[in-house]
Amino acid sequence: MYTASDLRKGLKIQIDGEPYIVTEFDFSKPGKGQALYRTKMRNMITGVQFTQTYRSNDKFDRPNLEERNMQFLYAQDDEYHFMDTASYEQIFLTKEQLGDNLNFLIDNMEVQVLFFGDRPIDVTLPTFVNLEVTVADPWAKGDTSGSDTKPVTVQTGFQLQVPPFVEKGDKIQIDTRTGTYITRVKE
Amino acid sequence: MLTPQGLRQRSDLLQAIRSFFLERDYIEVDTPLRLPVLIPESNLVPFASEDWFLHTSPELCMKRLLARGCNRIFQICHCFRKEEQGRLHHSEFTMLEWYHKSWNYFDLMQQCEELIRALARRCSTAFGLAQVDTLQWRDCTVALTPPWERLTVQDAFRRLAGKEVGEVLRAGNFEEILVTQIEPHLGRQRPVFLYDYPAELGSLARRSSQDPTVAERFELYIAGVEIANGFSELVDPVEQRERFVKELDKLQSVGKQGALPEKFLAELHLIGEAAGIALGIDRLCMMLMSCPDVRSAVPIFFEDL
Numbered sequence: 139m140y141t142a143s144d145l146r147k148g149l150k151i152q153i154d155g156e157p158y159i160v161t162e163f164d165f166s167k168p169g170k171g172q173a174l175y176r177t178k179m180r181n182m183i184t185g186v187q188f189t190q191t192y193r194s195n196d197k198f199d200r201p202n203l204e205e206r207n208m209q210f211l212y213a214q215d216d217e218y219h220f221m222d223t224a225s226y227e228q229i230f231l232t233k234e235q236l237g238d239n240l241n242f243l244i245d246n247m248e249v250q251v252l253f254f255g256d257r258p259i260d261v262t263l264p265t266f267v268n269l270e271v272t273v274a275d276p277w278a279k280g281d282t283s284g285s286d287t288k289p290v291t292v293q294t295g296f297q298l299q300v301p302p303f304v305e306k307g308d309k310i311q312i313d314t315r316t317g318t319y320i321t322r323v324k325e
Numbered sequence: 326m327l328t329p330q331g332l333r334q335r336s337d338l339l340q341a342i343r344s345f346f347l348e349r350d351y352i353e354v355d356t357p358l359r360l361p362v363l364i365p366e367s368n369l370v371p372f373a374s375e376d377w378f379l380h381t382s383p384e385l386c387m388k389r390l391l392a393r394g395c396n397r398i399f400q401i402c403h404c405f406r407k408e409e410q411g412r413l414h415h416s417e418f419t420m421l422e423w424y425h426k427s428w429n430y431f432d433l434m435q436q437c438e439e440l441i442r443a444l445a446r447r448c449s450t451a452f453g454l455a456q457v458d459t460l461q462w463r464d465c466t467v468a469l470t471p472p473w474e475r476l477t478v479q480d481a482f483r484r485l486a487g488k489e490v491g492e493v494l495r496a497g498n499f500e501e502i503l504v505t506q507i508e509p510h511l512g513r514q515r516p517v518f519l520y521d522y523p524a525e526l527g528s529l530a531r532r533s534s535q536d537p538t539v540a541e542r543f544e545l546y547i548a549g550v551e552i553a554n555g556f557s558e559l560v561d562p563v564e565q566r567e568r569f570v571k572e573l574d575k576l577q578s579v580g581k582q583g584a585l586p587e588k589f590l591a592e593l594h595l596i597g598e599a600a601g602i603a604l605g606i607d608r609l610c611m612m613l614m615s616c617p618d619v620r621s622a623v624p625i626f627f628e629d630l
Binding site: 143163164165166167168169170171172173174176191194195 | 366368369408409410411412413414499500501503504505508522526544551554579
């Protein structure tokens with residue numbers, strides 16, 4: 139159990155059977171009065187946000203959350219199938235649940251899947267992934283337009299800005315948290 | 326944490342506070358921080374120190390000095406309140422507390438106004454921070470020119486929340502409405518003294534002679550932030566004992582221990598009329614020096630220890 143005084147940004151708690159993460163937190167105690175813990179929370183399954191004020195006596199269950207190492211196998215319609223690399227158990231997440239992660243997800247990629255009880259609810263990709271450039275305009279030597287980047291498309295269909303020397307067929311490293319180019323990878 | 330320049334400014338402000346009081350015939354006192362018995366306050370959690378406690382405010386000891394015959398005293402000291410941590414809270418914080426015999430809470434509001442204006446002037450002339458009689462903090466530009474607003478708790482609840490104080494007390498959400506609907510609007514253009522608190526929320530304050538349901542207590546708000554808490558002192562030992570016993574009952578109902586400060590109660594009748602006020606130095610420095618939170622207005626923050 140957590141009590142209100144454990145509340146802080148990033149804490150995960152369970153309310154009405156669902157997991158929530160505290161996204162904003164403020165402590166107040168007007169005029170030596172009762173302590174109030176004002177929070178903004180996000181439902182970790184639905185993404186719905188709400189604000190709520192708690193008092194010292196309020197208690198919360200710890201959500202049963204577990205991260206498991208899994209490998210992406212294949213996509214069928216809107217279902218993305220993963221396999222537990224330890225138990226070989228297979229599960230799937232929906233396109234909606236994966237959201238922007240789809241920009242970087244490729245076959246056989248190893249990811250962390252977050253489970254709430256036995257229900258998969260979220261995916262964390264590796265921080266850096268290497269993806270192949272599938273569409274790129276050639277770099278015109280002597281280009282004096284002053285622009286030091288150009289747009290390319292990678293194998294997942296994601297578009298980003300890269301330095302002009304990157305060409306079609308190159309592998310580039312991308313930061314999955316920001317979607318930005320890091321470096322060209324030699325293989 | 327403060328830069329060397331910030332530390333100099335804070336030091337300068339502390340000296341200016343001392344000069345302000347010494348010029349007005351106050352004496353500076355330094356009472357013990359570690360006490361065997363505290364004021365029974367169900368909303369404060371003290372830190373234990375062996376089988377004694379670190380004080381949560383210097384009130385008990387300072388009032389005993391009034392009872393001994395001091396007329397005007399001030400103290401700058403650290404206070405300790407467990408489980409208070411946030412943008413505007415720090416478990417160990419610096420308090421300025423002062424008492425004046427024969428005064429009531431309105432006299433103290435006036436002096437509090439003079440003190441803060443003097444400090445703001447010091448900031449603008451010595452460090453070039455903000456303009457004379459103006460305070461800039463976050464998105465607020467607060468004019469310090471007198472007179473500052475005085476607003477009763479009842480008017481504030483009616484005007485800003487559309488509620489009656491009696492009603493919210495019965496529903497048990499006085500603090501919640503104060504924090505969410507009232508405080509954010511207080512003192513944004515100029516400072517405001519919120520005054521005449523419900524009697525049950527001023528355990529050591531005197532009841533008003535005009536309206537016994539309210540205590541002669543006030544809080545100063547600047548830019549939505551509570552800066553100081555003052556009141557006309559309750560000096561009736563019988564009534565004070567009754568209120569302490571009520572607080573002890575509340576403490577026991579949540580499984581906590583407490584005791585009556587008997588020596589304090591025995592001397593209380595010697596004080597006569599007096600008023601006292603506690604002001605958070607870290608918060609005031611934060612505002613005067615335009616720091617975003619208390620963390621950046623103190624010499625060393627606890628997380629950096």
